[in-house]
Amino acid sequence: MTTPGELFKEGDCLLVIDVQNDFCPGGRLAIDDGDAVVPVMNRYIDAALKQNIPVYLSRDWHPAGHVSFAEAGGQWPPHCVQDTHGAKFHPDLKVPESAMVITKGVRFDKDQNSAFDETGLADKLKNDGIRRVVVGGLALDVCVLATVQDALSEGFSAVVSLSGTRPVTPEGGGAAIEKMKAAGAEVIPD
């Protein structure tokens, strides 16, 4: 097993996707075992800080009545509504002071699953000399998948921590892993 500390190298950044209360048990769009990613991502965060690897955390941050909510004809129960408890990062996630927070899902007219979707993240990373993104978080088959696909199309390499992510459905998770590998991502078990 490669530990996060052995994995990181210059030109990497850590990208922690949507580790928010609503995606964890008890939340409004709870993912099975969603909170199991917290200790894993904390290990990655610790290792990143020790090696001066920049840490980015994305958050889903919807206006009330968002187009992705069932009440508005969307696919999901209401979740991660701006400034609510559900939209907060999981309380055990060790959010570093130096971490940059990427806010997405704020548009009224469409959903933004990827941390790269109109957030300026790709330009920011390129300006900072980042060449590879190390990704974990929630959910594997939705926002992690979309983020990894965008990272690869923007020309970054991508590594995905399997123990650091969980899917909405097992089938969706399996398909997401295949799609990410086919697109060129490296999927690692730990």
Ligand SMILES: [Zn+2]
């Ligand atoms: Zn959402």
